[in-house]
Amino acid sequence: MHLLLQTLVYGLATGAVIAPAAVGLTLSFGVTGFINFAYGEILTVAAYATFELAGAGVPLAAAGALAVCGCGIFTWVVARLFFEPLRGRGALPLLLTSVGVAFVIQNIVGIAAGGNPRAFPVPLYSPWHLGGGILIPKLQAFIFAVACVAMLAVHLMLRHTLLGRTMRAVASNDSLARLSGIDTRRVVGSTWFVSGLIAGLGGVLLGASQGSITPTMGFQFLLVIFAATMLGGIGKPYGAMIGSVIIGLGVELGATYVSADYSYAIAFGALVVALLLRPQGLFGRRSLVTGDIA
Amino acid sequence: MIGGRRLGPGWKSAILGAGISLFLVGCGAAPNVTGDSGGATSGASGGGGSGDLPLGLLVPFTGQYSWVGQNVSEIAQLMVNDINSSGGIGGEQVTLIKGDTEGTVDAGVLAARKLANTDQVLAFIGPTSLSFTGVRKVIEDTKTPMVSPTAGTTELNTAGTELFYRTVPSDSLGGKAIARALTEPGKYLSGHTYKNVALMVGDAPALVSFQQPIVSSMNAYGQPLISNTKYSIGKDSYRSEVSSVMRKNPDMIILIGEPADSARIMRDARQLGYDGGWFVTQDQTNADFVKLATPQVAEGIYGLQESEPESATQLRDSVVKRLGHKLQIFQANTYDAVNVTALAMYAAKKAGDDITSQTLEANLDTVANPDEGDVVVTSFAAGKKAIDSGKGIDYQGLAGPVDFDKYGNITSPFDIMQVSKGSFQQVATVTGQDLK
Numbered sequence: 001m002h003l004l005l006q007t008l009v010y011g012l013a014t015g016a017v018i019a020p021a022a023v024g025l026t027l028s029f030g031v032t033g034f035i036n037f038a039y040g041e042i043l044t045v046a047a048y049a050t051f052e053l054a055g056a057g058v059p060l061a062a063a064g065a066l067a068v069c070g071c072g073i074f075t076w077v078v079a080r081l082f083f084e085p086l087r088g089r090g091a092l093p094l095l096l097t098s099v100g101v102a103f104v105i106q107n108i109v110g111i112a113a114g115g116n117p118r119a120f121p122v123p124l125y126s127p128w129h130l131g132g133g134i135l136i137p138k139l140q141a142f143i144f145a146v147a148c149v150a151m152l153a154v155h156l157m158l159r160h161t162l163l164g165r166t167m168r169a170v171a172s173n174d175s176l177a178r179l180s181g182i183d184t185r186r187v188v189g190s191t192w193f194v195s196g197l198i199a200g201l202g203g204v205l206l207g208a209s210q211g212s213i214t215p216t217m218g219f220q221f222l223l224v225i226f227a228a229t230m231l232g233g234i235g236k237p238y239g240a241m242i243g244s245v246i247i248g249l250g251v252e253l254g255a256t257y258v259s260a261d262y263s264y265a266i267a268f269g270a271l272v273v274a275l276l277l278r279p280q281g282l283f284g285r286r287s288l289v290t291g292d293i294a
Numbered sequence: 295m296i297g298g299r300r301l302g303p304g305w306k307s308a309i310l311g312a313g314i315s316l317f318l319v320g321c322g323a324a325p326n327v328t329g330d331s332g333g334a335t336s337g338a339s340g341g342g343g344s345g346d347l348p349l350g351l352l353v354p355f356t357g358q359y360s361w362v363g364q365n366v367s368e369i370a371q372l373m374v375n376d377i378n379s380s381g382g383i384g385g386e387q388v389t390l391i392k393g394d395t396e397g398t399v400d401a402g403v404l405a406a407r408k409l410a411n412t413d414q415v416l417a418f419i420g421p422t423s424l425s426f427t428g429v430r431k432v433i434e435d436t437k438t439p440m441v442s443p444t445a446g447t448t449e450l451n452t453a454g455t456e457l458f459y460r461t462v463p464s465d466s467l468g469g470k471a472i473a474r475a476l477t478e479p480g481k482y483l484s485g486h487t488y489k490n491v492a493l494m495v496g497d498a499p500a501l502v503s504f505q506q507p508i509v510s511s512m513n514a515y516g517q518p519l520i521s522n523t524k525y526s527i528g529k530d531s532y533r534s535e536v537s538s539v540m541r542k543n544p545d546m547i548i549l550i551g552e553p554a555d556s557a558r559i560m561r562d563a564r565q566l567g568y569d570g571g572w573f574v575t576q577d578q579t580n581a582d583f584v585k586l587a588t589p590q591v592a593e594g595i596y597g598l599q600e601s602e603p604e605s606a607t608q609l610r611d612s613v614v615k616r617l618g619h620k621l622q623i624f625q626a627n628t629y630d631a632v633n634v635t636a637l638a639m640y641a642a643k644k645a646g647d648d649i650t651s652q653t654l655e656a657n658l659d660t661v662a663n664p665d666e667g668d669v670v671v672t673s674f675a676a677g678k679k680a681i682d683s684g685k686g687i688d689y690q691g692l693a694g695p696v697d698f699d700k701y702g703n704i705t706s707p708f709d710i711m712q713v714s715k716g717s718f719q720q721v722a723t724v725t726g727q728d729l730k
Contacts, residue, residue, distance in 0.1 A: 014530070
């Protein structure tokens with residue numbers, strides 16, 4: 001029982017790292033209808049920006065906040081330059097462009113920062129000891145709290161702000177939204193920005209959780225983000241949150257109870273089974289890949 | 295509600311395809327997308343008929359092991375510039391042509407085929423253990439010799455009595471040295487005794503290569519491991535894996551991993567309350583790793599590195615000065631691989647032969663291994679001078695003597711290092727005799 005509880009704690013911690021990134025991805029898909037394969041690189045850029053800023057003497061929290069804001073702008077710029085001109089020209093050009101953009105960003109980061117891993121400047125903490133020998137790693141608890149606050153912020157934005165309402169309207173039917181007087185272009189731009197902010201937060205949390213960063217960290221993590229997104233039902237922020245927790249639990253349970261070298265295989269095997277049984281994801285509608293941002 | 299956005303068949307296919315590609319990338323088997331393979335890095339773009347002498351740098355330049363390519367190519371380029379500026383090989387210029395293995399078998403095979411068949415390189419400087427399984431057949435098919443500065447894989451121990459050479463010792467020796475040190479603490483570990491030794495090894499060919507030598511050596515020395523865990527590489531956390539190992543109450547964990555994972559594992563273990571020892575391998579026994587893991591976490595850990603001969607100290611200082619930074623992982627081995635290859639070409643040329651893969655290979659043993667009356671040399675220029683004066687040479691380089699056995703392996707004593715006050719310090723040496 002102790003082992004199970006401990007593993008569940010680790011699973012929640014892993015899910016908390018995945019969740020913000022998965023929500024950002026699914027949010028942008030919900031509004032733009034485009035799955036951005038360069039999304040992982042936003043995480044990388046955020047982690048490296050935090051690393052560089054902290055190295056320049058900026059306090060870590062401020063460095064992270066600046067990096068998150070910068071990633072919002074960066075994502076908006078990348079989308080305006082490379083993705084928006086291709087919208088409406090089919091899935092494949094956008095897909096290939098985003099993969100290309102991913103590699104370009106990855107290589108630029110590699111050239112600028114070097115390919116060797118770097119230590120993310122996050123302090124070490126000893127864990128809290130709960131009864132029964134259960135350990136709560138402090139850093140992961142902090143990441144969990146930040147992720148929860150971020151998810152709450154996304155929820156409040158979608159529910160209670162004009163931007164959230166217009167995002168939902170555009171996602172539901174952009175033609176109708178346009179006829180209703182909504183500036184859909186502006187909404188899409190705002191969505192890219194918000195998505196970039198969340199991805200930036202995901203990158204900072206990923207760097208903090210890993211304790212080290214590499215130019216390929218975001219791209220490698222993208223598979224996990226996709227898994228959480230698909231499991232929750234693509235385009236569904238709340239589904240992405242739940243999907244992240246399930247993937248996190250799956251990875252840790254697999255590592256503990258089956259085999260450490262098959263932890264991902266076990267988690268993704270469960271994902272495949274879940275999608276075979278429910279192709280639209282746990283929270284998706286049949287035949288629609290949509291997001292109940294509401 | 296974000297409703298009404300239907301995922302059409304195009305998107306489904308695209309996502310499926312891209313997802314598979316990502317998975318393959320994650321598994322380390324993606325096709326070369328960035329396409330660095332084949333770019334000449336020095337002089338003209340290679341090719342056997344151009345009058346140049348092309349060597350193939352067959353290492354990862356992209357992917358998570360791109361740091362290997364960066365480290366190797368930086369010093370290889372420096373060496374080739376030296377060789378060419380000193381008149382080349384009898385007037386012919388050496389060129390380096392990159393083949394990006396991406397750290398995978400599939401990409402390694404493609405890159406090796408292109409280098410051998412299209413660029414007609416005379417030899418490979420590489421590959422790494424990550425790609426050797428596939429590249430081996432290309433080497434055998436094309437009869438292109440390899441001199442690897444990075445491949446410690448035990449697959450190479452008896453891969454063949456020709457074509458296969460390396461300037462880095464086998465993981466078998468490294469694993470044995472670790473086991474030897476841990477089972478004779480009074481001799482090697484300043485008296486610190488570890489009774490419950492666990493092993494954690496990353497699930498990648500280059501890492502797993504260490505597993506069996508350590509397991510069998512620990513058994514042979516009478517102290518079996520209490521736990522032997524293989525973990526998935528590239529995970530963002532290793533809390534569950536570390537917790538599983540910690541439940542066995544180890545007082546020492548031998549950690550075989552790539553630097554980023556190793557640092558992550560050590561940080562996770564520290565944050566979960568592990569206060570036992572660590573023993574890491576050559577890839578982690580350097581200042582960069584201490585910085586990566588943080589000095590706080592790395593303090594006290596043991597590491598392994600090939601012994602640096604005293605004779606190489608001055609040479610090392612000179613190379614470090616020219617590079618403008620301390621030597622990175624595999625750079626000393628690359629220095630030796632390029633020099634010994636170039637000297638073999640020069641020896642062939644001086645013997646009146648055309649420089650081909652065959653004549654190059656035929657002279658590798660000649661310039662590297664000691665014979666009576668040989669002059670010991672540590673650089674291409676010194677070797678060239680000795681050959682010009684009609685003397686035999688025994689190349690001893692930056693990483694120590696390069697004396698190939700019949701399978702092209704080198705033997706090296708190992709230094710046991712320990713982090714003290716934030717940097718690795720030597721605490722003992724495991725000699726070649728100790729490893730017999």
